Structure formats: structure tokens, C-alpha cells
Amino acid sequence: DAGVIQSPRHEVTEMGQEVTLRCKPISGHDYLFWYRQTMMRGLELLIYFNNNVPIDDSGMPEDRFSAKMPNASFSTLKIQPSEPRDSAVYFCASSFAGFKNPFFGSGTQLSVL
């Protein structure tokens, strides 16, 4: 298995633009997590899905952020409009049966200018 696949690896955009991050979880995993990592705030859980259904989105910072999981093999995290304070590394992770041993993707380094 190729692991959790995220794209793009790097994204540079201008303030106000829409940004879409993509994730393909490990086949057979029924949980998918989106995390954000910054120097100031560390690693924060944004939202997680179980069997494609959003379970907890309390970590989503504001309405500019949205996430979808249309099927078991694909998820997106969208920021519209983007702001410089959204600059961070965004990780997608997946697991089988909850929070035990989620596997992380390589992350997307987002820079909003």
C-alpha cells in the first residue's frame, strides 16, 4: 500500500483565493482525519470522518474552512477565501477503528501571501 496520499505537497497562493487540499486514505481504513500544524499552535485536529460521515468538526477554525468525503477513497479540505494566517502544514491521516495508530500523509505546506 502506498500509504496516505496528499496533494499538492506545496501550495502557494494569494490572500482571498480558494485553496483545495486533497487526500486519499489507506484502503480499508474507516477513519479519516485532517490536522493542521503550526509552530505556534502545534498539531491541531480540524475534523474527522468515520465511514465518510463527518463526526466532529469542532476544530475547524471558521466558516471559511470546509471538508468533504464523497467516498471512502477521497477527501478534500477547502479554504475559501484564504488568509495569510492559514499558512501551515495540513496533514491528512487515516486509521482503522478510531484514534489508535492513525497513519499520516506527507502533508501539504500551504503558504498564503
Added chain:
Amino acid sequence: QKEVEQNSGPLSVPEGAIASLNCTYSDRGSQSFFWYRQYSGKSPELIMFIYSNGDKEDGRFTAQLNKASQYVSLLIRDSQPSDSATYLCAVIPSYGQNFVFGPGTRLSVLP
């Protein structure tokens, strides 16, 4: 008080020494504790998890849990330069199913 606290470091140890990394948590009812390693520019990877009081050993790594004192530690024996990374403590609190990560401790093993 932050939910999960770690010294940010850097913690520097000579090659071959024991590195001791500590983590404290605020929710007394927490049941599950995890240690992740993250190399610079890479994603976190799970090293160990521990659920019960006491020690759990895996190769050069030992996790220690003391629920009464609300701390969990990670010992790395015979430290190698390749162990140089940031170590993240993660806790699943009693009030939810989410991981809460600590800020991480940066470890530097000097050859």
C-alpha cells in the same frame, strides 16, 4: 492550563546516552497515551502507545505511565543521531475521542 504539556527543548544528549522525554496531561480520566516521532519536514509516525500504569518496552524505547501523577514519559536507550527529531505526546482524554497533541520536544543526539 494546557491539556498536554511538554518541554519544547531542545534536549541534547550525547550518542549512546539515555534520552528522557516527559509529558504531563490535565485530564485525570485520560486512558490512552501515545508517542509520535516527527523528523523535520516529515509527518508524525507512531512509536509507542501505553494504556496501563507502569512501563512498556519496545526495543530501545520504554514508555512509562503514572496516572496518579498524570505524566507519561519516553526513554530512549543507546540514543543515536538518527533519533534526533521532535517527539510528540498525544492523549485521548476522557471527555472525547479526539487526540490532543502536546507541542513536542525537540531531541538532538550529538555524535
